[in-house]
Amino acid sequence: MAASLAIASSALSTLYRIVVYLFLQVAPVSKAKYVIPVLYLGYALASYFGAPAFSQVIAVKEEVVAIEQEKSERNGHVVTDVAVQETTTIIPVVEPPTLKSALSAIIFSVPSPIRALRTTNFVINTLLLLAAVEFVFYPYFDSASDVVYTRVGALYPDAVKIVVRYPAANSTENLVRVVWRQADGKNDSETPWREGPIANLTAERDWVQSVSLRGLWPSTSYEYRFEDLNSTALPYPTTPIQFHTAPDPRLHSGSHYRFIASSCMTPNFPYMPLQGRRIKGLDLLTDYLWPSKPHSTAPSSAVAQNISDEDMSMSTSPVIQSVNDTSAENVTAPANITTAVPAPEKSVPPTAFMVFMGDFIYADVPIYFGDDAEAYRRLYRRNYNSPSFRKVYERLPIIHTYDDHEIINNYAGLGNSSLPPYPNATNAFELYNADANYDPIEEGQYYYDFRYGDAAFFVMDTRKYRSDIFSDEPSSHTMLGDKQLTALYNWLGKVNNTAVFKFVVSSVPFTALWTYEALEDTWAAFPYEKSALLSAFQSVPNVIVLSGDRHEFAAIEFAAGDGGHNVLEVSTSPMSMFYVPFIRTLKPRSEEVVNRTREEVIIKEDGNMEVVKHVEEVPREKVLKYIAEGNYKWSTIEVDTRDYAHPVVRVEIMIDGKPAYHLEVLGKPIKLQSTTALGALVPQSLRGMLDRIGLKPSRWF
Structure with a gap:
């Protein structure tokens, strides 16, 4: 036994x-x-x-004993008779390992x-x-109840949103004033501080508030800090927080910037002892954005795709180029492909902001502490108390959407904002993240749109209005709800010819190629609404969908029929969380196909040319690249519209702190109107002088 x-x-x-x-x-x-x-x-x-x-271990030891019995003389010789006796002795022994x-x-x-x-x-x-x-x-x-922090959220050409948390001891209220000034890097210490808005921080709102700083110039650097009402500088932040306002969208001289996109993070996973506040993915992001040693921006591989001008002129869709991809089966492009040498190193444009696409906290992983406002708030405070995150949010503006784990796994709101645990969960999301986003299209909603230069963004709410897919007819199921759908369609019409690139942000993947539980949680569960939206996206040039949630990376191409525009989806996660090894859940292509006409020019024997049209079937959805491995993933989206005839978006996928894949999207040229905004044309040095004499730049544009 x-x-x-x-x-x-x-x-x-x-x-x-x-x-x-x-x-x-x-x-x-x-x-x-x-x-x-x-x-x-x-x-x-x-x-x-x-x-x-x-x-105990018993070891058996054998001994052989020789015994001499007698000596005798036989035939004149001395003979010794020896009797040999074998004895076995059992000795208990515990042998060392x-x-x-x-x-x-x-x-x-x-x-x-x-x-x-x-x-x-x-x-x-x-x-x-x-x-x-x-x-x-x-x-x-780790309640982090005493955490003090500030960050920048939405960036406008003439304003910015600032979040501050500054608890007061032995009080229920704390009044904190924002003071600011232009930061041009020259004699900043001589530039006087200007009084900004006052944040009324209360214990009831967990000492958090978002305020708007207005009357700023576009494309200008500023800095801010905090004072009490007696004009005494507060100890935090120890150095002023800097930010750069958005360019004026009416000045169509082209843009060149980049932003970060990712989702899904939790502190200390994979687990390390006594590292409860560390978020390693953000440590890697910090080193990537502000390296102690410069990183090379050139692709490390000599593999590239070049599409000829003739091919480009025949296509009405963005041309996708895959760079630094050693897997030829994952590359799609027109037939005329050549191999190029590595591109020379290029200057890195400024990183303007980060889009965090949901699962900012994990309210139910590894344990759900219940539907309690404090339980949700504690998790947000914990993230903002992380030294890893502080290194990022104090230097990089961040805007947010939310997904299920800010509430509970696979949450479907049914359009009912009073359905538990939605009220307490979204209360924390509002205080810490949503209030600093761009103004919502409709008051009290979490979907919104914004412009940055000549690119337009629409950020969806994929949780509040989603239907229960296990009831009613599939044709009636909705992810976005009627009002949000209307707003999205209106936005598409508005930006069709007024923005070069259009980014649609979805917390869950738009593609239906992910399988298993993704068939119930992503857009795959809403095929009718998705199909209608895809048709709308393909009627507008240069649409790119950004998504997260799956803890994997994938680039998906949605093929359009004749006269339509291909759509690209870039799905990236996790920022700092788990991935599932060995199990792969993404299909390489869809069974659904679209018909597309391809023209071929044939030269006859008599020298005349004949154009022959071929109708071919292509998958409606096709994987360009799929990378499941990696606990730390983000996409760097570089927007470059300085060359009107060749606008481009370059996507760099970083996994575990290293470049893993490059993608280049050549957009269709969009003719935009010129601006009459005088403020956008004023040099920054002159703006500083006008600021000092009290002129309000917001009235100039």
């Missing part, structure tokens, strides 16, 4: 370690937090009662007679249990 328990102890210990490893390093599945203590208890009991079976056997006993939990090895296994398993407990309960005990 004891021997059986000892073997069971070894088996339970091995299974326990596997489950803990998967929970802390691979995927923090919620059910594991119940399985782990049960396995540990089973291992401890079996180890305790099975120990006597391995308390070899290094190999000791390591096997510790690593694989092999039953051992050595008490020290059994004790070592027990200590290791106990430490693993404590690690799991720390990972699960750290968010609860």
Whole structure:
């Protein structure tokens, strides 16, 4: 019996370690937090009662004894008679283990007679249990109630939104004034501070408020800090926070900037002991954006695709070029493809902002602390208390949308804003993230649109209005709801010829190629609404969909029929979370096809040319590139419209801090009207002088 328990102890210990490893390093599945203590208890009991079976080892030692009995004389010779007797002595011996056997006993939990090895296994398993407990309960005990922070959200040509959290001791209210000035890098210390808005911070609102700073110049650098009402500078921030206003969209001289897109993050995953506030993906992003040593911006591979001017003139869709891709099967382009040498190093444009596409917190992973306003707020405070995140949000403006894990897994709101846990969950989302976004299209909503230079953005709300897909007719299911759909269609019409590139932000993938649970949580579950939207997207040139959620990267091309425009989707996540190894859930192409006419010029024997049209079937959705591996992923989207005839978007995919894939989208030229905005044409040096004499630049444009 004891021997059986000892073997069971070894088996339970091995299974326990596997489950803990998967929970802390691979995927923090919620059910594991119940399985782990049960396995540990089973291992401890079996180890305790099975120990006597391995308390001693009996070794058998054989001895041979020679005994001389007598000597005698025979035939004149002395003869010695010897009797040989074999005896076996049983001696109990506990032999010391070899290094190999000791390591096997510790690593694989092999039953051992050595008490020290059994004790070592027990200590290791106990430490693993404590690690799991720390990972699960750290968010609860790390309330971060005293965190002080500020960041920039929405950037306008003449304004900016600023978030501040500044709790006051022994009070229920704290009045903090924003003071600001232009920051041109020259004699900033001599530039006087100007009084800005006052943030009325209250305990009821968790000491958080977003304020708007207005009357600014477009494309201008500023800095701000805080004072109390007595004009005394507050200790935080220790150095002023800088930002750069958006360009005037009416000045169509072209833009060149980049922004970051990603989603899904939680502190300390994969788990490391005593690192509860670290978000490693943001540490890598910090090094990428502000490296101590400059990074090379040239592709590391000599593989590229060049499309001739003739091919471009025949296409009404953006031409997609894949750079630094060693997998030829993942590349699509017209037939005329040549190999190019690596591009020379280029100057890196400024990073203007970051779009965070949801799952900013994980309210239900690894444990759901309940539908309580404080439970949700605590998780936001924890993120903003992270030194990793602070290095980013104090230097980079961030705008947000939300997804299910800000509420609860696979949440569908049914258009009911009072449906628990939506009210408390979105209260925290508003305070910490949404209030600093661009103004919503309709008051009280979380979808919005904005312009940055000559690019337009529409950020969806994919949770509040989504239907229950398991009820009613599929044709009636909606992701966005009637009002949001109307706003999106109106936006498409408005930006059709007034913006070069159009970015549609969806927290969940637009493609239907992801399988398993994605068939219920992504746009695949809303085929009718998706099909109508895709038709609308393909009627507008240069539409790019940005999405997250799947903890993988994929670039998807949506093919259009004749006269339409191809649409590209770039889906990127996680910023800092798990990915699932070995299991692949993305189909390479859709079964649904579209017909497209291809023209071929044939030269006859008589020298005349004949244009032959071929109708070919192409997949409606096709994967250009798929990368599942990596705990830390983000996309860098570079928008370059300085060359009116050749606008381009360059996408760089960063995985675990290293470049993994490059994509180049050549957009269709859009003729935009010129501006009459005088303020956009004024040099920054003159703007500073006008500011000092009290002229309001916002009246000039």
